[in-house]
Amino acid sequence: MLEIRNLHATVDGKPILKGVDLTLDAGEVHAIMGPNGSGKSTLAYVLTGRDGYEVSEGEVLFRGRDLLAMTPEERAAEGVFLAFQYPVEIPGVPNTTFLREALNAVRRHRSLPALDPMEFMKLARTKLKALHMNDQLLKRPVNVGFSGGEKKRNEILQMALLEPALAILDETDSGLDIDALKVVAEGVNALRAPERATLVITHYQRLLDYIVPDRVHVLAHGRIVRSGGKELAQELERTGYAAFTGEAA
Amino acid sequence: MAASFETARQVREATEQTYKYGFVTDIESETAPKGLNEDIVRFISQKKGEPEWLLEWRLKAYRRWLSMPEPRWTKLRFPQIDYQDAYYYSAPKQAARPKSLDEVDPELLRTYEKLGIPLREQEVLAGVAVDAVFDSVSVATTFKGKLEEQGIVFCSISEAIQTHPDLVRKYLGSVVPPGDNKHACLNSAVFTDGSFVYIPKGVRCPMELSTYFRINAANTGQFERTLIIADEGSYVSYLEGCTAPMRDEHQLHAAVVELIALDDAEIKYSTVQNWYPGDAEGRGGIYNFVTKRGACRGRNSKISWTQVETGSAITWKYPSCILQGDNSVGEFYSVAITNNYQQADTGTKMIHIGRNTRSRIISKGISAGRAQQTYRGLVRISPKATGARNHTQCDSLLIGDSCGAHTVPYIESRNRSAIVEHEATTSKISDDQLFYCRQRGISEEDAVALVVNGFCREVLQQLPMEFAVEAQKLVGISLEGSVG
Ligand SMILES: Nc1ncnc2c1ncn2[C@@H]1O[C@H](COP(=O)(O)OP(=O)(O)O)[C@@H](O)[C@H]1O
Numbered sequence: 001m002l003e004i005r006n007l008h009a010t011v012d013g014k015p016i017l018k019g020v021d022l023t024l025d026a027g028e029v030h031a032i033m034g035p036n037g038s039g040k041s042t043l044a045y046v047l048t049g050r051d052g053y054e055v056s057e058g059e060v061l062f063r064g065r066d067l068l069a070m071t072p073e074e075r076a077a078e079g080v081f082l083a084f085q086y087p088v089e090i091p092g093v094p095n096t097t098f099l100r101e102a103l104n105a106v107r108r109h110r111s112l113p114a115l116d117p118m119e120f121m122k123l124a125r126t127k128l129k130a131l132h133m134n135d136q137l138l139k140r141p142v143n144v145g146f147s148g149g150e151k152k153r154n155e156i157l158q159m160a161l162l163e164p165a166l167a168i169l170d171e172t173d174s175g176l177d178i179d180a181l182k183v184v185a186e187g188v189n190a191l192r193a194p195e196r197a198t199l200v201i202t203h204y205q206r207l208l209d210y211i212v213p214d215r216v217h218v219l220a221h222g223r224i225v226r227s228g229g230k231e232l233a234q235e236l237e238r239t240g241y242a243a244f245t246g247e248a249a
Numbered sequence: 250m251a252a253s254f255e256t257a258r259q260v261r262e263a264t265e266q267t268y269k270y271g272f273v274t275d276i277e278s279e280t281a282p283k284g285l286n287e288d289i290v291r292f293i294s295q296k297k298g299e300p301e302w303l304l305e306w307r308l309k310a311y312r313r314w315l316s317m318p319e320p321r322w323t324k325l326r327f328p329q330i331d332y333q334d335a336y337y338y339s340a341p342k343q344a345a346r347p348k349s350l351d352e353v354d355p356e357l358l359r360t361y362e363k364l365g366i367p368l369r370e371q372e373v374l375a376g377v378a379v380d381a382v383f384d385s386v387s388v389a390t391t392f393k394g395k396l397e398e399q400g401i402v403f404c405s406i407s408e409a410i411q412t413h414p415d416l417v418r419k420y421l422g423s424v425v426p427p428g429d430n431k432h433a434c435l436n437s438a439v440f441t442d443g444s445f446v447y448i449p450k451g452v453r454c455p456m457e458l459s460t461y462f463r464i465n466a467a468n469t470g471q472f473e474r475t476l477i478i479a480d481e482g483s484y485v486s487y488l489e490g491c492t493a494p495m496r497d498e499h500q501l502h503a504a505v506v507e508l509i510a511l512d513d514a515e516i517k518y519s520t521v522q523n524w525y526p527g528d529a530e531g532r533g534g535i536y537n538f539v540t541k542r543g544a545c546r547g548r549n550s551k552i553s554w555t556q557v558e559t560g561s562a563i564t565w566k567y568p569s570c571i572l573q574g575d576n577s578v579g580e581f582y583s584v585a586i587t588n589n590y591q592q593a594d595t596g597t598k599m600i601h602i603g604r605n606t607r608s609r610i611i612s613k614g615i616s617a618g619r620a621q622q623t624y625r626g627l628v629r630i631s632p633k634a635t636g637a638r639n640h641t642q643c644d645s646l647l648i649g650d651s652c653g654a655h656t657v658p659y660i661e662s663r664n665r666s667a668i669v670e671h672e673a674t675t676s677k678i679s680d681d682q683l684f685y686c687r688q689r690g691i692s693e694e695d696a697v698a699l700v701v702n703g704f705c706r707e708v709l710q711q712l713p714m715e716f717a718v719e720a721q722k723l724v725g726i727s728l729e730g731s732v733g
């Protein structure tokens with residue numbers, strides 16, 4: 001599904017990723033953990049093609065294709081989804097308009113007919129219900145005036161609608177209470193399927209009680225310094241990151 | 250709402266050129282000789298079979314115009330206009346004014362169809378009556394009969410001069426006097442057509458009235474004149490739309506619109522202005538120098554201007570309200586988009602004269618490319634306007650680093666009980682927003698259209714439903730090529 005090979009990236013000329021290697025197979029869920037500033041979000045942005053995140057070395061294959069050669073919207077249409085650490089507000093644009101526009105853009109890419117507003121609302125309501133979310137979320141402008149938890153739920157709603165092949169969740173758990181955390185986990189678990197994969201970026205082990213990962217990677221100083229099974233997350237919780245960042249230096 | 254973005258894309262895919270209205274209709278026209286002098290003014294008046302008083306009115310305006318200076322207080326930059334190098338009258342040749350649509354030249358009907366304005370009644374937008382003005386003259390008005398049943402007059406101003414001379418004489422120039430400014434003065438001398446509306450006492454006009462202006466002939470100025478009178482307790486919603494072919498030279502459009510609202514009357518006037526803006530290098534495009542003003546003469550009357558200005562090389566217009574009647578209300582909702590080398594200096598004037606008069610201004614300016622845009626707004630509270638209130642919200646959005654937005658508010662308050670509030674913001678379209686949209690699969694251009702439509706939402710919501718979708722599309726189309 002996803003093969004990251006020796007990935008180096010700079011932001012403002014400053015090297016942030018310094019040789020990341022990671023292979024994620026279809027059907028798997030991997031977790032990336034690491035201290036603040038270790039480059040987790042940078043990795044997410046590089047994978048999704050954000051301007052200003054320059055790849056200086058290495059390659060990324062997504063389903064065998066060169067991911068880095070695609071525009072952000074092509075990557076999205078090919079099935080790469082990022083749940084943002086800080087979801088963005090778009091004043092004046094109703095959430096429904098935004099979501100339908102996004103879904104139809106992706107459907108067009110897949111040669112599926114566009115959904116009209118009625119069809120879309122029906123689908124959106126089903127997804128909302130499955131995620132125990134309120135209809136009101138759809139009417140309000142995108143993320144404007146949303147609480148932290150609502151913003152994160154909205155990301156999960158988008159993910160549920162777009163049904164990505166590869167979902168990247170960037171600290172979707174931070175700042176969530178336990179109920180919201182369960183919603184996020186449910187959303188991710190519902191998408192678990194042999195043809196999909198998920199990369200869960202998190203600072204805490206807590207989320208991984210609900211989304212049990214196949215592999216856990218520790219990112220420090222722009223490199224994956226250790227990989228292991230789900231028990232690695234528990235070990236981290238006990239020992240803290242210090243031991244790992246020491247290793248990486 | 251979202252439907253519009255689909256359609257915007259289809260429009261884009263269906264046309265090579267960004268400006269889809271840029272075609273020329275091949276039709277035989279009758280044209281006055283080039284240039285401007287008293288004989289041309291007489292020619293126009295005679296062509297229209299006008300009464301003597303109107304000819305005198307025109308000539309007086311013409312003589313005054315000769316000595317009037319051009320308004321030079323704006324930030325607009327353009328070369329001196331050679332008024333002798335243009336035609337002031339051009340009309341499609343047809344035997345007489347057609348009595349029904351069957352007599353209208355099919356080529357003209359096709360033109361309007363291509364513009365998305367079908368004139369045959371069985372095809373027209375439900376609930377919208379249209380007056381179609383082609384170059385200098387009105388070529389067709391739909392639903393006239395149906396409106397007449399309620400005593401509503403909706404016809405070309407040339408026709409109204411013949412059929413309702415008293416109303417025309419009473420109100421023409423009563424809101425915008427010929428000497429108001431040089432462009433209005435020129436219009437008074439050479440106006441060729443436009444729309445006339447009269448809504449009788451207590452009548453709520455059952456459909457949207459709309460005028461569709463089309464400049465076709467080359468080197469021809471368009472000088473239309475619109476007069477709308479809402480008698481006591483009446484209501485009307487009126488919309489104007491406009492397009493022109495793509496031409497390399499600049500063309501002058503100097504219109505005058507006068508609105509009069511009597512006691513308890515309400516006029517809602519909406520404009521979707523999409524004149525040819527010129528090409529990406531700034532060649533060609535319409536000079537849109539327009540004077541629009543409404544008088545809330547009566548108590549509790551209301552005039553509401555909504556404009557979506559996306560076209561023209563230069564836009565100079567300040568739809569205004571004179572709030573004479575006690576408790577009268579003036580509103581101005583504006584979206585102005587300038588891209589490439591377009592320039593716009595636009596805003597409003599709210600003149601509070603009566604007691605407890607209220608005005609509300611919401612202006613959304615979007616600049617991209619090398620465009621320059623100025624919001625210029627005057628709020629004047631006269632000594633007698635006790636209890637007057639104004640709220641102004643003026644937001645500018647910049648796309649890219651080479652464009653400019655300027656806000657010039659003038660506030661003159663001579664009554665201490667008045668409350669005048671002015672808020673202004675300037676922001677840039679954020680990379681965060683664009684990336685967020687693109688990460689969801691939305692292309693960069695659609696993302697810009699989406700974000701800008703959101704920015705304009707408060708204003709676009711004021712448009713009649715039938716036109717809101719069209720306007721949203723325009724927002725996207727007119728910003729094409731502004732990013733990336
Ligand atoms: N847009 C940016 N401009 C400058 N520096 C940045 C930017 N984004 C991230 N960085 C820097 O890159 C490093 C990694 O940041 P980030 O990827 O956000 O880490 P994490 O998500 O693991 O907390 C930090 O030192 C941060 O300051």
Ligand SMILES: [Mg+2]
Pocket residue numbers: 040041042085170171
């Ligand atoms: Mg981060």
